[in-house]
Amino acid sequence: MTDLTTWFFFATCIYITSNSCKVLSKFNKNIYRSIMSFTLQVLIFSSLPFILALLVLKSYLSSSKHHKNLPPSPPKLPLIGNLHQLGSSPHRALQAMAQTYGPLILLRLGSVPVLVASSVEAAREIMKTHDLTFANRPFLNIPNKIFYASQDIAFSQYGEYWRQVKSIAVLHLLSNKRVQSYRHVRDEETLRMMETIQKAEGSVVNLSELLVSLTNNIICRVALGKRHDGRKFKKLLQQTMELLGCFSVGSYIPSLRWVDRLSGLEKNANAVVKEFDEFLEGVIDEHVNNKAVDVEGRDLVDVILEIQRDNVTGFHLERDMVKAIVLDVFTGGTDTSSTSLEWAIAELLGHPHAMKKLQQEALEIGQGRSMISEDDLENMPYLKAVLKETLRLHTPLPLLVPRESTRDIKLLGYDIPSGTRVLVNAWAIARDPTIWEAPDEFRPERFLNSSIDYKGFHFEFLPFGAGRRGCPGIQFAVVVNELVLANLVYKFNLALMGEKGLDMSETSGITVHLKCPILVSATPVCS
Ligand code: HEM
Ligand SMILES: *[C@@H]1O[C@H](CO)[C@@H](O)[C@H](O)[C@H]1NC(C)=O
Ligand SMILES: *[C@@H]1O[C@H](CO)[C@@H](O)[C@H](O)[C@H]1NC(C)=O
Ligand SMILES: *[C@@H]1O[C@H](CO)[C@@H](O)[C@H](O)[C@H]1NC(C)=O
Numbered sequence: 001m002t003d004l005t006t007w008f009f010f011a012t013c014i015y016i017t018s019n020s021c022k023v024l025s026k027f028n029k030n031i032y033r034s035i036m037s038f039t040l041q042v043l044i045f046s047s048l049p050f051i052l053a054l055l056v057l058k059s060y061l062s063s064s065k066h067h068k069n070l071p072p073s074p075p076k077l078p079l080i081g082n083l084h085q086l087g088s089s090p091h092r093a094l095q096a097m098a099q100t101y102g103p104l105i106l107l108r109l110g111s112v113p114v115l116v117a118s119s120v121e122a123a124r125e126i127m128k129t130h131d132l133t134f135a136n137r138p139f140l141n142i143p144n145k146i147f148y149a150s151q152d153i154a155f156s157q158y159g160e161y162w163r164q165v166k167s168i169a170v171l172h173l174l175s176n177k178r179v180q181s182y183r184h185v186r187d188e189e190t191l192r193m194m195e196t197i198q199k200a201e202g203s204v205v206n207l208s209e210l211l212v213s214l215t216n217n218i219i220c221r222v223a224l225g226k227r228h229d230g231r232k233f234k235k236l237l238q239q240t241m242e243l244l245g246c247f248s249v250g251s252y253i254p255s256l257r258w259v260d261r262l263s264g265l266e267k268n269a270n271a272v273v274k275e276f277d278e279f280l281e282g283v284i285d286e287h288v289n290n291k292a293v294d295v296e297g298r299d300l301v302d303v304i305l306e307i308q309r310d311n312v313t314g315f316h317l318e319r320d321m322v323k324a325i326v327l328d329v330f331t332g333g334t335d336t337s338s339t340s341l342e343w344a345i346a347e348l349l350g351h352p353h354a355m356k357k358l359q360q361e362a363l364e365i366g367q368g369r370s371m372i373s374e375d376d377l378e379n380m381p382y383l384k385a386v387l388k389e390t391l392r393l394h395t396p397l398p399l400l401v402p403r404e405s406t407r408d409i410k411l412l413g414y415d416i417p418s419g420t421r422v423l424v425n426a427w428a429i430a431r432d433p434t435i436w437e438a439p440d441e442f443r444p445e446r447f448l449n450s451s452i453d454y455k456g457f458h459f460e461f462l463p464f465g466a467g468r469r470g471c472p473g474i475q476f477a478v479v480v481n482e483l484v485l486a487n488l489v490y491k492f493n494l495a496l497m498g499e500k501g502l503d504m505s506e507t508s509g510i511t512v513h514l515k516c517p518i519l520v521s522a523t524p525v526c527s
Helices: 002-020 026-062 090-101 120-129 141-146 160-173 176-181 183-200 207-224 231-244 254-262 265-289 300-309 319-333 335-350 352-366 374-379 381-393 474-491
Strands: 104-109 112-117 409-411 414-416 421-424 492-496 519-524
Touching (some): 090 104, 120 409, 120 421, 141 231, 176 474, 183 207, 207 319, 207 335, 265 300, 265 319, 300 319, 319 335, 335 474, 352 374, 474 492
Antiparallel strands (some): 409 414, 492 519
């Protein structure tokens, strides 16, 4: 019997990994998938009585220890816990679970206890009232590999090191002033994209692809001082993002770490990490040797190297730390931005009235000038409302970035043990029907006369998180999104190719984006 259950878990794990990981080779994936789905089916049937017996025994055992008031939990399977219930859209599965079990749920994913918060009150408790207790990040295998032993900002442990690097980001890399100083980069790259669209002269434009290139180019120039728009770098960044979205069995069931080795995940991760490291080594060498400030002024690598030289942190900023911080800017700033732009355009294409209203606003502001400038954005309330509504409906990181509690704490009456991993389902909260009218509908107007913004003070709307661990890149991201969207609708009438409407299905991964690319014809607006 134990042999059988071991097989069962093994098969489930491989199955989950192969489904979640785009980076694994097609060959590996297909073989695993077919063998394992067969094994799974056979095993589920043969081990069903055993599992049921275990479940009954377990609920009997757990009902006998009453001293802790833990949040409700859905029934779990041995070893894998609730892993099998997350499916390919965890934010949706967890939303459904919250409807049954309430705003605080305690899951067990493998051997890891995971608290899921799905209401405004729960989010406020975690990210404001008890922010300090929940300011840690869990140890995660793959990010740990990618970010040089988690020495970046997003995944490093709460403590003095994180405080120092976060403050470098807030004060020096992503401050208002710094973001302003890269205005010419945004203008030039936006203009470049518009020219590409113009050249297509009404034939199919792959907007998804253009938006990915645009955000990559902006971040490359800001962070590294120049474009790296060859296919090689694009692929490398894409692979890194895919790795971050991969499910690693070993992160949840340490005794099954070998599954990651067997599935090829570990080998793949090591290869991608090595390649990115070589790239960043080259970049840093170039910056160290090339002391003269180039035409574009100082890029983020220059700034970090200066901080390193001037000993600002009080400890020596190692080379790996520098690379980890640069990587954070790439992984945090590219995919999230292009994804929200994609969703905004997808929603506008599906809501011609909103598209028209936005275009009207742009035409009135632009007044026939060649481009809408960043100074104009302040006077475009509908544009801002459209982007907010997009982030509400399509939160790029629907479960934000996981946190971890560092001591026992009471939350809404429940006991939460130290070391519990925490997911805030910001996506579900932003669609809570008790707070939002017609929550699933795209209605930018709801933000027009509302003081709600995304800076982390309104817990019903948290696309950038909140509190100590909140996103330091808000200004950076928002101005790119606004400028690009404003100019797109100012210059072009966009129409979908083909008869069918746009497929709005989501993919899973670290960010949730559109499954199918947006293919449009773009005709210039006569103004
Ligand atoms: C639409 C764009 C973006 C979205 C939706 C987004 C969202 C988020 C979220 C949800 C978190 C976790 C917050 C929490 O745990 O409470 C986060 C953290 C972070 N973001 Fe962003 N972000 C975006 C753009 C950017 C940009 C442009 C950068 C940098 C150039 C950036 C850098 C970071 C960093 C470094 C962290 C880690 C902060 C920490 O752990 O202390 N993000 N972001
Ligand atoms: C459009 O671009 C996306 C993203 O680069 C790509 O996956 C897709 O194959 C492209 N589609 C077409 C029809 O060019
Ligand atoms: C940098 O600061 C640390 C700690 O204050 C000190 O030990 C080290 O010698 C300093 N390095 C330089 C180059 O000033
Ligand atoms: C917003 O408020 C203004 C006046 O402050 C009002 O004229 C307008 O109708 C309101 N719009 C909506 C959508 O409620």
